[in-house]
Amino acid sequence: MALQTEDPGMSRQAPVERWAPEERDTLPGVGWGWQALTGIAVLFLVTLHMIANHFVVTGGLRDYQQVIDYITNPIILPLETLFLIVVSWHGLLGLRAVIFDFGLSTRAERAVTRVLLVVWVATMVYGVALLAILVTRR
Amino acid sequence: MSDTTSVTFRVHRYKQGDEDPHHDRFAVEVGPRTTVLDALTAIRRTQDPTLTLRHSCFHASCGTCGMKVNDHEVLACVTNVRELGTDEVRVEPLDNAPVVSDLVVDMGPFYARFDVAERPLVRESELVPGSHTAAGVPQSMRYEDCIECGICVSACPIAGTDPAYLGPAALAAIDRVRQEPRGVDVGPIMRLADDPHAAWRCHLAFECTEACPSNVDPAGHIMQLRRSLFARGWRRPSAEPQGARR
Amino acid sequence: MTAAPRSPAPHVVIVGGGGTGAALALDLVLRGVRVTLVERGEITSGTTGRHHGLLHSGARYAVNDAESAVECIEENQLLRRVAPGSFEENDGLFVGIDDEDMAYGEKLFAACGETGIPARWLTPAEALRLEPNLNPDLKGAIQVPDATFDAMRLPLRWFATAKAHGAVIQPFCEVTAMAVRDACVTGVRGRDHRTERDFEIGADLVVNAGGPWSEKIAAMAGVDVPIQPSPGVLLALRGRLCNMVVNRMHKSGDGDIVVPQRGLSIVGTSSWVVKDPDDLGVPEDHVQKMYDEGSKIVPAVRGAPFRQAWSAARPLIGGGGGADTGRELSRTFKCFDHMERDGVEGFVTISGGKATTARAMAETTANVVCRKLGIDAPCLTHETVLLPHTSYYAA
Amino acid sequence: MTERVAGADRRVERQGRRRGVMGWVDVRGRRLGGWAFILNRLTGLGVLFYLYLHLIVLSQLAVGPSAWDSLLRNWFLNPVFLLLDVVLLAGLVIHGLNGVRLALVGFGIVIDRQKALLLAFGVLGAILIVIGALRFISDAGAK
Numbered sequence: 001m002a003l004q005t006e007d008p009g010m011s012r013q014a015p016v017e018r019w020a021p022e023e024r025d026t027l028p029g030v031g032w033g034w035q036a037l038t039g040i041a042v043l044f045l046v047t048l049h050m051i052a053n054h055f056v057v058t059g060g061l062r063d064y065q066q067v068i069d070y071i072t073n074p075i076i077l078p079l080e081t082l083f084l085i086v087v088s089w090h091g092l093l094g095l096r097a098v099i100f101d102f103g104l105s106t107r108a109e110r111a112v113t114r115v116l117l118v119v120w121v122a123t124m125v126y127g128v129a130l131l132a133i134l135v136t137r138r
Numbered sequence: 139m140s141d142t143t144s145v146t147f148r149v150h151r152y153k154q155g156d157e158d159p160h161h162d163r164f165a166v167e168v169g170p171r172t173t174v175l176d177a178l179t180a181i182r183r184t185q186d187p188t189l190t191l192r193h194s195c196f197h198a199s200c201g202t203c204g205m206k207v208n209d210h211e212v213l214a215c216v217t218n219v220r221e222l223g224t225d226e227v228r229v230e231p232l233d234n235a236p237v238v239s240d241l242v243v244d245m246g247p248f249y250a251r252f253d254v255a256e257r258p259l260v261r262e263s264e265l266v267p268g269s270h271t272a273a274g275v276p277q278s279m280r281y282e283d284c285i286e287c288g289i290c291v292s293a294c295p296i297a298g299t300d301p302a303y304l305g306p307a308a309l310a311a312i313d314r315v316r317q318e319p320r321g322v323d324v325g326p327i328m329r330l331a332d333d334p335h336a337a338w339r340c341h342l343a344f345e346c347t348e349a350c351p352s353n354v355d356p357a358g359h360i361m362q363l364r365r366s367l368f369a370r371g372w373r374r375p376s377a378e379p380q381g382a383r384r
Numbered sequence: 385m386t387a388a389p390r391s392p393a394p395h396v397v398i399v400g401g402g403g404t405g406a407a408l409a410l411d412l413v414l415r416g417v418r419v420t421l422v423e424r425g426e427i428t429s430g431t432t433g434r435h436h437g438l439l440h441s442g443a444r445y446a447v448n449d450a451e452s453a454v455e456c457i458e459e460n461q462l463l464r465r466v467a468p469g470s471f472e473e474n475d476g477l478f479v480g481i482d483d484e485d486m487a488y489g490e491k492l493f494a495a496c497g498e499t500g501i502p503a504r505w506l507t508p509a510e511a512l513r514l515e516p517n518l519n520p521d522l523k524g525a526i527q528v529p530d531a532t533f534d535a536m537r538l539p540l541r542w543f544a545t546a547k548a549h550g551a552v553i554q555p556f557c558e559v560t561a562m563a564v565r566d567a568c569v570t571g572v573r574g575r576d577h578r579t580e581r582d583f584e585i586g587a588d589l590v591v592n593a594g595g596p597w598s599e600k601i602a603a604m605a606g607v608d609v610p611i612q613p614s615p616g617v618l619l620a621l622r623g624r625l626c627n628m629v630v631n632r633m634h635k636s637g638d639g640d641i642v643v644p645q646r647g648l649s650i651v652g653t654s655s656w657v658v659k660d661p662d663d664l665g666v667p668e669d670h671v672q673k674m675y676d677e678g679s680k681i682v683p684a685v686r687g688a689p690f691r692q693a694w695s696a697a698r699p700l701i702g703g704g705g706g707a708d709t710g711r712e713l714s715r716t717f718k719c720f721d722h723m724e725r726d727g728v729e730g731f732v733t734i735s736g737g738k739a740t741t742a743r744a745m746a747e748t749t750a751n752v753v754c755r756k757l758g759i760d761a762p763c764l765t766h767e768t769v770l771l772p773h774t775s776y777y778a779a
Numbered sequence: 780m781t782e783r784v785a786g787a788d789r790r791v792e793r794q795g796r797r798r799g800v801m802g803w804v805d806v807r808g809r810r811l812g813g814w815a816f817i818l819n820r821l822t823g824l825g826v827l828f829y830l831y832l833h834l835i836v837l838s839q840l841a842v843g844p845s846a847w848d849s850l851l852r853n854w855f856l857n858p859v860f861l862l863l864d865v866v867l868l869a870g871l872v873i874h875g876l877n878g879v880r881l882a883l884v885g886f887g888i889v890i891d892r893q894k895a896l897l898l899a900f901g902v903l904g905a906i907l908i909v910i911g912a913l914r915f916i917s918d919a920g921a922k
Contacts, residue, residue, distance in 0.1 A: 009583035010554050010576045011154055011238075016246035016778055019254050019304060021333040032338040033368075036885060039878040046871060054864070055914060061855055064844040091827040098820060101299040101800055127834065133841045152791055154579045159791055171666060171693070183662050190556050190577045192426040194433025196694035197620035199645055200536040202426060202433075209808030216692050235795045239556065239578040242426070243795060249778035258469050259537065259773070263627050268516040272475050272527055274502070278627045280472050281534060281646045286774075295816050298802040301794070341819070342881050344812035344893065353647060357812075358890050365887025 031093065038090040045083035052076070071131065072138045084127040092116045142167040145219055147177060149189065150230040153239050162186070163226075168219045174229065175203050175214035178241070191241040198351055201285030204292070205241050206230040211289040211349045232292035234301075248288045251304055254330055255311035257282065261318055282314060284354045290346035296339055304336040306346035306356030313359035316366060328367065337363045388418035388552045394757045397422065397572050397585055399559050399601050400593035402432035403739055406542035407746035407765065408593060409551045414768060415754055415761035419551040420585055422572065424558040424597075427543060428536045430661075431595045432739065434696030436618055436643040436650040438629060439463065439471055439531040440740040443478060443503065444636060446495035447488070452716055452741075453499040459741050460529060463538075466743075467770045470538050472644065476530025476629030477511060479681050480523045485633040492633065493526055503528050515626045517684045530629040532643055535739065540773035542743075547779065548771055557583060562590065562605040568729040569605050589753055592733040596661035596697040602733055607726040609733050613661040613697040616653035617670035619678070621688035625649040632681050638670075639677025642685065651678035651685055655698075664695035701736040717745045719752050732756070811897055815877050822874040829867055861915050868911040876900045876907075 052070065053062060062070060070076055099112050145168050152159040164185050166177045175193055182189045194200040196215045203214040208228050219227060235243035263280035265271075271278050290306040291297045297305050312331045316324050331337045337360055346356040388395055396412055398405045401423025409419045423429070442456030464471060480486045489505075496503035504527050511525035512518055518525075547553055556577045563571040563584070571586040594601040596613035624644050632640035643650045654670040671693045678685035701718050717737030722728040734749040747763045754761060798805050803820045806813075839846045854860055880900050883889045889896050 008585040009579075009581045010557055010585075011578040016250045018778070019251040019308070021330050021336070031334070032885070036878075036882040040882060043875045043878065046875070050868070050871070061851060063851055064840065064847040067840060067847070087830060091823075091830055094823045095827055098824065101803075103299065103301060123834070130834075130837060130841055153577075154792055171668075173692075179662070187558070188575075188577050188580055190425070192429070194426065194428045194536045196434055196696075197618070197648070197650070197692040199437075199534070199620070199648060200428075200433055202429075202536070206808070211808075215694070231796065233796045233798060236793060237791045237795055242556065242578070245777040249774045249776075253772075253774045253778045259534070260469055260472060263472070263474070263624075266515065266517060266624065266627055269627065270513050272514050272628060273504075274527070274529070275473065275475050278474055280474075280624070280627070280644065283646060285646070293808075293813075295798075295802055295813060298798040299800055301797070340885075341816050342812065342884055342893075343816035344897075345810060345816075348810045348812065358893070361884055361887050361890045361893075364885055365890075368886060 035090065035093050035097075038086050038093070041086045042083070042090050045079065045086060048079065049083055068134060068137050071134050077131070077135065081128070081131060084131075085124065088120055088123045088127075092120050142169045142172075143220075144168075145177070146226045147181065148226055148228045149178070149181070149241070151189075151240050152237055153188075159237070161228075166219075170220060172219050173215055174205075174207050174212070174217040174219055174222075174227065177219055177227075178214060178229065189241075190239045192243075199285060201287030201352070204232055204287035204289045204351075206232060206292065211292045213287065213289070213351045216351065232288050234291050234294070234297045235288055243288065245286075245288060248286070248291060248305075248307070251308040252286060252311060254304070255308055255315055255327055256322075257311040257315050258320055261314070261320075282311075283352045284310060284314075285352045287351065289349050289351060290354070290356045293345040293349035295343050295345060296341055300335065300339060302335045303339050304330070304333065306340075306360065307354075309337055309340070309363060310354050310356040310359035313363045313366075316363065328363075328370075331363050332367055337367060388420045388550065393418045394588040394759065395420070395586065396589045396591060396753060396757075397587035398591045398593050399572060400430070400595060400597070401427035401543075401553065401555060402430050402593065402595050403428070403539040403542070403742040404432075404595070404734055404737070404745050404749075405591075405593035406539040406546065407743045408591060408734070408749055409553070410542045410546040410549070410768070410770075411743075411746045411750040411763060411765045412753065413546050413549040413551045414764040415750060415759060417753070417757070417759065419546065420554065420587075421546075421551060422554045422557040422559055422574065422585070425556060427553065427555050428539050430597065431696050431699065432539055433536045434618070434694060435535050435739055436641065436652045437532045437535045437645055438476075438641070438643050438740070439533050440738065441476060441528040441530045442499060442501050443476070443492060443496055443526070443528040443530070444631065446499050446501060447491050447635065449716070450495070450499050452738075453495070453501065455744055456738070456740050457499065457501045457529075459744055460531070462766055463533075463740075463743065464531070466766065466768060467533075467538060467541055469772075470541065470770075471531040471533050472627075473531045474627045474629075474644075476528050476631060477506070477515065477518075478526040478528065478631045478633040479511065479518055480525065480633035481519050481521060481680060482523070486523050488635065489524060489526060489633045496526070496528065501528055515628055515630065515682075517625045517682050518630065519681055519683055522681075524633075526633065527628075530631075532629060532645060534645075534773075537773040538739075539742070540776045541770035544771040544773060544776035544779070545768065547776060553776075559601065559604070562731070564605060564728075567727060569731040587730070588757060589730050589732065591749065591753065592731065593735075593749075595699040595735065598699060598733055598735045602722075602731075605722065605728055605731050607722050607728050607731070607733075609720055609735065610701060611735050612657055612700045612702045613659070614655055614657050614700045615661075615664045615695040615697045616655050617666055617674060617693060617695050618653050619651040619671060619674040619693045620645075620691040621649045621651065621685065622691050623647065623649060623684075623688050625682050625684050625688060630681050632677075637677070639674045640681070642678055642682045648691055649682075649685070649688065651675075653696075658697065661697040664697055666693050666695050699735045699737075717741065717748075719745070719749045721752055721756065723756070730756075811894075811901070815880070815897065818873050819877045819881075822870040822877075826867070826870050826874055829870075865908075865912045865915050868915070869908045872904050872907045872911070876904045 164181045192202040194202045198216045263278040344357045395418040398421040440456040442453035445452040506525040559572045559574040561573040592601045599611040602609040630642040638654045651674040720733040722731040737745045
């Protein structure tokens with residue numbers, strides 16, 4: 001007796017997927033912890049770098065000879081080397097987080113991580129080579 | 139009761155199957171007590187019965203009428219139109235949630251995340267100072283503060299870019315269970331909080347805490363969660379026999 | 385296919401997504417009926433979401449309406465079992481502040497005994513130790529098993545459980561007409577406001593669970609039900625002034641209850657009558673009355689920060705005019721089989737009642753529906769433990 | 780859901796209104812912490828860009844004294860460059876101070892007073908940038 005229609009013309013809700021944690025092989029807090037720790041290290045080193053290269057030099061910036069004198073100082077050289085390592089690590093890890101904001105797949109995220117690791121190693125090679133050249137100029 | 143002024147409402151409109159959303163303007167007479175929710179229901183009653191919106195309790199207890207008013211996430215039921223101080227009031231649905239129609243968002247994805255915390259609705263009550271528990275009442279209790287409105291998720295800049303982010307409400311719920319486990323093992327949910335798309339994804343904009351209409355302080359809870367996760371020494375949570383207690 | 389799937393089982397369409405519709409949807413699916421529920425707006429957007437969330441012990445009705453009181457205490461105990469974790473189980477107090485109150489208290493205490501509501505007298509000192517914010521001049525108090533619940537989230541558990549058992553819940557679907565053939569309702573027609581497309585659903589039986597709107601819905605089937613929308617003003621204040629429900633120890637009146645809810649305190653309520661349940665308004669003098677009367681039992685009401693004042697329309701059974709405040713109308717519910725009453729087949733209206741007794745209303749209605757459909761199945765809602773409210777949206 | 784309408788976008792229905800990466804620079808409705816988030820992203824990217832530019836320019840040191848010193852005279856001591864140095868300093872101060880805030884709050888050391896911390900760092904940052912800028916300008920006058 002009842003009138004029955006197959007499609008009464010109503011909207012239907014899409015099924016909802018339950019949120020599930022990511023399959024992963026690294027500890028997630030580590031990335032954030034590294035970023036914080038390298039960030040604090042960078043803060044000290046960049047302050048030193050800025051003061052040494054901008055504020056204690058008359059005229060604001062070092063000329064060639066002043067740079068060579070500065071970089072060959074036995075305390076400064078390891079600190080500047082450390083600065084290079086830490087600041088590029090911090091910067092590239094930050095860039096990685098920014099890239100991940102574009103909503104990549106897990107595979108693409110892994111690829112980004114590998115590429116950035118290569119960039120970091122290349123930066124190290126370049127920077128250490130440059131420092132080595134300058135040190136020999138004394 | 140003739141103390142009314144005309145305010146224009148610019149309302150987000152969308153019906154399933156539409157190509158793009160658009161906005162409609164409605165003039166509404168508002169009085170000193172008129173809320174955005176009152177104005178919207180008046181529009182539906184007298185101007186456009188096709189306007190869809192969510193509402194239930196009318197006093198900031200149910201959390202259904204979360205929406206964006208003049209770019210800020212608010213509960214429409216406690217947002218006084220005159221206090222907004224604008225001649226035109228822009229009303230839009232919450233961000234970061236699928237739009238069902240007009241001002242209605244699909245709360246499915248929100249609850250799919252919120253639910254992983256499995257946080258009970260009632261908690262221990264912080265007693266009214268000086269009071270005791272009545273005979274026959276084993277323990278004084280009250281509802282959790284969170285009213286599951288989705289405002290924090292809409293305000294969160296991370297939820298705005300990362301659809302996989304667990305989100306402030308769910309993380310705050312996990313932290314509530316950590317604070318007050320009520321007999322459950324918190325290990326499994328702490329493992330969820332430890333996910334890269336969970337507690338560590340927060341970038342401390344504190345927009346959620348600022349926007350929350352119910353004093354939950356989701357960002358504060360996320361920070362408490364992190365502290366607790368740090369205290370566990372970055373060990374794999376599954377290796378722990380017992381849930382973390384601060 | 386977006387109504388309940390086709391099967392040999394009879395199909396019932398429920399119009400109205402409030403607490404009663406929710407409990408009825410669950411009751412019917414548990415008895416093997418296919419159910420589609422349609423609601424004009426979001427579910428619980430009518431009267432259901434707006435009340436103060438009191439789970440009545442029945443004491444409020446014990447003196448004048450023993451039947452309602454018994455119904456309340458039974459449902460009160462039953463709901464705590466089937467919906468664990470949904471209540472602030474802190475009990476309630478009836479507070480006497482003058483001799484008249486205390487005289488009423490004697491009657492109240494006796495009536496509680498007769499109706500099986502656990503009650504005990506407290507001295508003023510005992511009451512103040514439990515709730516320090518009570519009027520310090522109180523003369524005595526009676527403790528009863530009142531509780532509070534979330535006016536939206538308890539019905540959500542019925543919805544969630546009904547959905548899990550196959551009921552189809554369709555919010556934002558406004559019924560605009562009944563399909564009627566030979567004095568028999570055969571379905572509903574209306575508009576889905578999510579898509580702005582018309583819908584038409586066939587039904588073996590249509591239940592009108594529209595609360596204060598049920599008069600309008602019944603009119604679509606050509607029948608008249610005597611429903612009087614009777615709003616009351618409620619006031620929400622910031623801060624939890626008490627943990628227990630605080631009632632004034634006298635016969636039901638304006639502003640005589642303070643109900644804690646999360647971090648809020650709700651003061652209720654007043655009563656008048658309107659024609660259109662969509663257009664209530666919040667009379668300023670009623671708000672003032674909430675402050676005036678509420679502060680007589682909990683003085684801190686006066687100074688607590690304002691959160692909101694709003695109105696909710698009760699669906700009272702009365703009609704025929706004469707009523708001007710609604711207080712004189714009955715608070716009981718009634719299930720109308722329009723075949724018996726108006727000669728219209730396939731149409732049942734449920735209205736009146738209270739949030740506390742929504743499940744019992746649904747049981748009574750489902751009994752009528754099943755008898756009419758020739759289904760012989762027992763009610764299961766008194767023993768089916770409900771799913772959490774979150775699973776309504778999460779599933 | 781209803782069947783898909785040909786050509787319809789329906790993004791809002793499936794994903795909702797999500798600001799996406801444009802949210803970094805979308806300041807509508809943003810409060811102080813939201814600004815801190817946006818600035819942290821932008822200064823981070825800016826400073827990283829500068830870092831690599833800086834490393835490339837430093838290769839001129841390897842070329843020899845005349846290459847570097849002429850670069851210094853002709854470019855870096857130019858007032859426009861000194862102005863850019865102020866921008867760099869501002870970026871470093873903002874990113875650095877916000878980073879300290881992120882560490883202090885994110886390790887759970889300061890939680891309750893995070894808003895006061897945010898405001899204090901905002902004021903401190905502004906002071907540092909002004910001092911640094913004055914220093915750069917006086918340096919420019921000295922050389």
